[in-house]
Amino acid sequence: MDFATFLQISDTALRFATPLLLACLAGLFSERAGIFDIGLEGKMLMAAMSAGAVAAVTGSVWLGLIAAIFGSLLFAAVHGIASITFRGNQLIAGVALNFVASGITVLIAESMFGQGGRTPPLEGAARFANIDLPFTETLATIPVLGPFYAEVLSGHTILVYVALALVPISWWVLYRTRFGLRLRAVGENPASVDTAGVSVVRLRFSAVIIAGVLCGLAGAYMSTGLQAGFGREMTAGRGYIALAALIFAKWRPWAALWATLLFGFLQALALRPDVVESMTRVAIPVPFLDALPYILTVIVLAGFVGKAIPPRAGGEPYVKER
Amino acid sequence: MTKLPTWADVGLVPLISLTLAALVSAGVLLAIGQSPMQALSVMVNGALGSSYAWGYTLYYATSFIFTGLAVTVAFHAGLFNIGGEGQAQLGGLGVALVCLALPWPHWTIALVAAMFGAALFGAAWAAIPAYLQAKRGSPIVITTIMFKYIAAALLIYLLVNVLRPDGQMDPASANFPAGAHVPQFQEIPILQGLFQRFGADGLPRLNAEGLPMYQQVPANVTFFIAIAACVLVWVMLWHTRLGYAIRAFGKSEKAAVYAGISPLRIIMIAMLISGALAGLMAINNVMGQAERLVQNSASGAWFIGIAVALMGRNHPLGIFLAAVLFGFLFQGGAALGLETDIPIELRTVVQGLVILFTGALDQMVRMLLGAFFAKKGAT
Numbered sequence: 208m209d210f211a212t213f214l215q216i217s218d219t220a221l222r223f224a225t226p227l228l229l230a231c232l233a234g235l236f237s238e239r240a241g242i243f244d245i246g247l248e249g250k251m252l253m254a255a256m257s258a259g260a261v262a263a264v265t266g267s268v269w270l271g272l273i274a275a276i277f278g279s280l281l282f283a284a285v286h287g288i289a290s291i292t293f294r295g296n297q298l299i300a301g302v303a304l305n306f307v308a309s310g311i312t313v314l315i316a317e318s319m320f321g322q323g324g325r326t327p328p329l330e331g332a333a334r335f336a337n338i339d340l341p342f343t344e345t346l347a348t349i350p351v352l353g354p355f356y357a358e359v360l361s362g363h364t365i366l367v368y369v370a371l372a373l374v375p376i377s378w379w380v381l382y383r384t385r386f387g388l389r390l391r392a393v394g395e396n397p398a399s400v401d402t403a404g405v406s407v408v409r410l411r412f413s414a415v416i417i418a419g420v421l422c423g424l425a426g427a428y429m430s431t432g433l434q435a436g437f438g439r440e441m442t443a444g445r446g447y448i449a450l451a452a453l454i455f456a457k458w459r460p461w462a463a464l465w466a467t468l469l470f471g472f473l474q475a476l477a478l479r480p481d482v483v484e485s486m487t488r489v490a491i492p493v494p495f496l497d498a499l500p501y502i503l504t505v506i507v508l509a510g511f512v513g514k515a516i517p518p519r520a521g522g523e524p525y526v527k528e529r
Numbered sequence: 530m531t532k533l534p535t536w537a538d539v540g541l542v543p544l545i546s547l548t549l550a551a552l553v554s555a556g557v558l559l560a561i562g563q564s565p566m567q568a569l570s571v572m573v574n575g576a577l578g579s580s581y582a583w584g585y586t587l588y589y590a591t592s593f594i595f596t597g598l599a600v601t602v603a604f605h606a607g608l609f610n611i612g613g614e615g616q617a618q619l620g621g622l623g624v625a626l627v628c629l630a631l632p633w634p635h636w637t638i639a640l641v642a643a644m645f646g647a648a649l650f651g652a653a654w655a656a657i658p659a660y661l662q663a664k665r666g667s668p669i670v671i672t673t674i675m676f677k678y679i680a681a682a683l684l685i686y687l688l689v690n691v692l693r694p695d696g697q698m699d700p701a702s703a704n705f706p707a708g709a710h711v712p713q714f715q716e717i718p719i720l721q722g723l724f725q726r727f728g729a730d731g732l733p734r735l736n737a738e739g740l741p742m743y744q745q746v747p748a749n750v751t752f753f754i755a756i757a758a759c760v761l762v763w764v765m766l767w768h769t770r771l772g773y774a775i776r777a778f779g780k781s782e783k784a785a786v787y788a789g790i791s792p793l794r795i796i797m798i799a800m801l802i803s804g805a806l807a808g809l810m811a812i813n814n815v816m817g818q819a820e821r822l823v824q825n826s827a828s829g830a831w832f833i834g835i836a837v838a839l840m841g842r843n844h845p846l847g848i849f850l851a852a853v854l855f856g857f858l859f860q861g862g863a864a865l866g867l868e869t870d871i872p873i874e875l876r877t878v879v880q881g882l883v884i885l886f887t888g889a890l891d892q893m894v895r896m897l898l899g900a901f902f903a904k905k906g907a908t
Contacts, residue, residue, distance in 0.1 A: 243670075245611075289889040293896070298609060298670060299839065300889035302832060306881025310874040311557065317872045318561035324872065439874075447674055454671060492690065498682035501675040505657075508667035508675075517668065 210351075212482055214358040216475045221359060221367060222433055224471025226251065226425040226442075228370045230449035231456070231463045232377050233421035239381065239458060240414030241394035241520040245301030246286055247422055248446025249308030254279040254426020256312035259326035259437030260319055262333040268431050271333065275430075276423030282308065283419025291411050294524030305446070313439045326430070326437040335364035335432045364432040366424060373421070377460040390414055394518035397525040407525045425449075451504035458518065470500045533898055543840055543887055545894050550882040557878060563871050575864020576857045580723045584714055584746020585863075589830075590856030591748065591813045594755040596834020597841060597848040598762050599806035604843050605766060606799035607779035608662070612673030613807040614831035615680030616651040620808025621815040622684065623650030625692065625702050625822035633708030640711055640750070643816050644809060651808015652801040654680060659800030663793040669800070681825075688824055702822040711750050711817050715743035749817035758806065759845035765802075766845075775799050807831070833859070833880060839888040855880070 230247045237244040257278030262271030282304050290297040313324035320327055340361035347353045381387035389410055393400045397407045429445075430437040452470050456462035476483055477496040484490050533542070555565035576586045596613065603610035610616075623646035633639035658672035685700065692702040715724035724744040726734045734742045766772035778785040778795040786792060810830060815822055833855050840854070841847030862876025886894070 285885070289885065289893075293890055293892040295889035295892055297889075298611065299835070299884060302611065302835060303881050303885035303889055306832060306884060307878055308881075310877030310879075310881060313872055313874040314557065314561055314878060317874075324874070444678065447678065450671070451675060492686050494682035494686040497685075498679045501678045501682075505661070505667075505672055505675045505679075508665075508672055509661050510665045510667065 210354070212479075214354060216472070216479060216482065217355075217359045218362075219475035219478065220468065220472040221363065222471075223474040224467045225363075225367045225370045226428050226433065226445055227449050227452055227467040227470055228464060229366075229373070229421050229425035229428065230446055231452045231467050232370075232373055232460065233418040233425065234450055234453045235377065235381075235456075235458060235460060235463060236390070236414045236421070237418040238453065238521055239394045239518055240390050240411050241397060241518055241523065241525070242286075242290055242411055242415055242418075243297045243301070243522045244286070244415075244418060245298050245450070246282065246304040246308075246446075247301075247418075247449050248442055248444065249301070249305035250279040250282045250419060250422035251426040251429065251442045251446055252305075252308045252312050252440070253282050254423040255430040255441055256316055256326070256426075256437045258427040259329065259430035260316060262329055262431055263320070263327045263436070266331070266333050268329075268333055268335050271431055272424075272427045275427035276420050279423035279426060280416065280419040283415050283422070287412050287415040290524065291408055291415070294526065297522055297524075309440060312437070316437060316439075324439040329431060329435045333431070334435055335366060335428075337362045337364055338368070364428070366428040366432050369424065370428075371464075374460050374464045381460065386413075391518075394520055397520050401525070401527060407527070411525075448500055451500055454517075455500075455504050455507050457507075457516070469503075473499050533895060533902060537898060537902070538895075539842060541898065542891060542894050543842070545898070546886040546891060547840075547883065549890075549894070550879065550886045553882050553886075554875070554879045558871070558875070561871075563869070568865060568869065568871060568875075571865055571868050572857070572861030575868065576861035581744050581746060582860065582864075584724065584744070584748045585860040586853070586856040587714075587752055588746065588748040588813070588818065588856070589859040590852045591752045591755045591817075592810050592830045593833050593837045593852035593855050593859075594759060594849060595806055595810035595813065596830050597837030597852055598758055598845065599803045599810075600834050600838035601841070601843045601845075601848060602762060602766070602775070602806065603799055603803040604838060605772075605779045606775045606795055607782065608659075608796065608799060608803075609670050610655070610673055610800065610803050610807075611670050611835070612658075612675070612677035612831075613655075613803065613834065614829075615673070615677035616654045616804040616807035617810045617831055618680045618684050618825075619654040620647040620651035620811035621822050622687065623647045623808060624811045624815045625705075628705040628709040628816060629692075629703060632706050635708065636711050639709040640812070640816070643709070644754070644812055647808040647811045648805035649808070651806070651811075652804040655800045655804025655807070656797070659797050659804075662800075663796040685824060688822065692822065700824055705816070705820045709816065710820065711812075713749040713817070714746050714752075717750070747818040749813070751813040751817045754809075754812065756849070758809070759849050762806075763845040771798065807834075829877075832884070836880060836884040836887065839884065839891075855883075858883075 230251055234244050234247055254275035258271040258275035261274035262268050286300050286304055289295040289300040316326050317324045343357040343361050346356050381391060389400055389405055393407055393410045401407050429441055448470055452463060452466040455466040473496055477493050480493050558565045558568055576582050599613055600610060624643045627643045627646035654676060658669050658676055661667040661672055662669040688700040693700060694703040714720045721743060724746060726742045726744050736742050774790045774795055778790055837848055837851040837855055840851035858876055858879055862873055865871045865875060866873030
């Protein structure tokens with residue numbers, strides 16, 4: 208693989224990693240607060256449809272983004288009510304919401320546009336434009352780093368940079384604020400948080416809502432940034448890859464960035480079997496590259512690479528003692 | 530919270546959950562400008578209105594019985610086998626390998642051999658997550674999802690590169706030999722009469738040889754194997770030492786360990802049975818209907834199995850009834866897609882809502898009923 212091809216694949220990798228990263232951070236907030244979220248996929252799908260539909264009707268990608276966040280929050284609210292208020296099974300709630308999202312997005316898109324469950328192709332102001340970062344010209348003379356800056360880092364939509372910025376922000380919120388401390392505590396030992404006089408229900412709902420907003424961004428990126436419009440099942444299991452990345456990252460923000468970049472890179476490589484073959488000198492089947500994120504996650508889960516320990520109170524509804 | 534009487538907990542709670550799911554579905558239909566009553570009548574007619582419709586409803590129900598039972602056996606051991614679709618797909622691979630291996634002389638022999646292959650492959654795919662859970666504490670909920678995707682990739686590879694006959698475009702195996710054809714309902718002597726076709730004049734239609742013609746339906750002998758599986762699972766769970774150990778382990782791991790039950794053994798056995806049952810679904814859809822292995826052969830039946838297990842309250846009798854109900858929803862939804870301009874995806878929404886209300890919001894229904902019963906008790 209020559210340097211130009213590497214840059215090209217890295218550029219694609221960053222695009223593919225962005226929705227994974229946003230969804231992974233969504234899962235991070237939710238699961239750190241003790242709410243397992245299988246429903247990342249459904250929320251992303253709902254957001255992608257909402258963004259595609261509203262951007263197509265209004266011609267404004269920003270209104271589309273707001274709609275995406277709203278659509279995702281709607282599902283997050285149902286997940287919160289089911290798993291926090293009514294202490295239902297969080298996993299089953301997530302599975303159910305994925306199901307509902309998979310169907311209802313097509314129903315809505317079909318009844319609005321009648322194009323077989325798609326939204327009309329978006330163009331112009333209805334899509335996020337690519338942003339060229341400053342100084343690409345001047346820095347281009349620096350070997351290796353210059354082209355990397357110009358070809359890989361520059362020229363993405365705003366949501367890519369938002370996603371990257373959210374990594375240090377998430378770290379700061381989780382590890383350097385009172386809210387973050389309480390959020391992590393509620394995922395480990397909710398009773399202790401309750402004893403300290405802090406509302407477990409409110410904290411967990413905040414976490415679920417943050418997850419909803421982040422999934423909204425991820426979905427909006429899918430239909431208005433990565434592609435031009437919504438198509439049925441367009442998230443194609445990305446919610447589950449994000450979940451895998453979250454475990455791979457052992458529920459930490461910076462590690463989530465590296466995990467999603469790795470998985471994004473694998474997805475980008477799967478599109479270029481010729482490059483893989485020239486590098487390894489044996490034909491590696493594309494399905495194997497598709498399956499690699501899941502295989503890696505199983506290896507991590509099996510405890511062969513450090514130990515992935517989920518938040519202790521994850522998945523358990525909190526019943527306040529009376 | 531008031532404890533509900535048993536009849537209310539077993540009968541009333543699922544019924545109310547189902548009603549709520551139906552009401553929300555009706556709301557969705559109204560919101561997209563369709564008539565819920567018309568949709569219901571098309572569904573009832575399309576899924577129950579003729580022997581042809583029943584042939585499809587019971588075919589789907591057969592798949593859902595297997596997946597529902599598979600989810601249930603794992604549930605009783607306190608394990609959530611969420612990615613059993615992978616096991617079902619591998620079961621399909623097992624069936625295909627067995628059916629393609631020999632020119633089978635008679636379907637009974639082929640069926641027994643294919644069942645063995647399906648169960649073996651399904652169980653093998655469940656074995657690794659089970660072992661990782663038991664030995665290394667890796668949550669089975671996540672590992673089975675990962676294995677579902679790995680199975681999907683493996684199957685794509687095998688179908689495109691290994692099992693696909695030369696000169697065929699679509700990624701699928703060769704057609705199974707005629708000896709591996711299991712009788713469908715219209716080919717079973719006792720049931721045959723139900724599927725006889727009649728002409729417009731009300732007389733039976735005859736083929737070129739003067740024999741009566743029958744409506745072809747996908748429901749096949751696997752339906753009776755599914756019923757037998759219900760009985761066997763019931764006996765295993767409630768009338769054997771193993772079943773007792775599985776349920777005890779599922780209720781309280783610590784108490785079970787104290788009673789001398791080995792967690793490794795129970796996790797492995799429960800997941801192997803679950804995987805085998807998931808794999809057995811392939812007898813119905815791969816051997817009984819498609820008669821070749823295609824991509825996505827399990828197509829969503831697994832998640833419906835979760836719903837079926839929840840609705841059926843993890844009891845084989847309940848699972849049978851819930852599976853028929855979901856067979857109705859699945860076939861009725863298909864009829865909607867064909868006969869009205871309501872997209873077929875409505876059935877996915879309805880299934881999701883049923884899972885949501887019966888599986889995740891069941892406490893809500895119980896709380897509401899609890900309040901009602903508490904008031905009644907006070908007066």
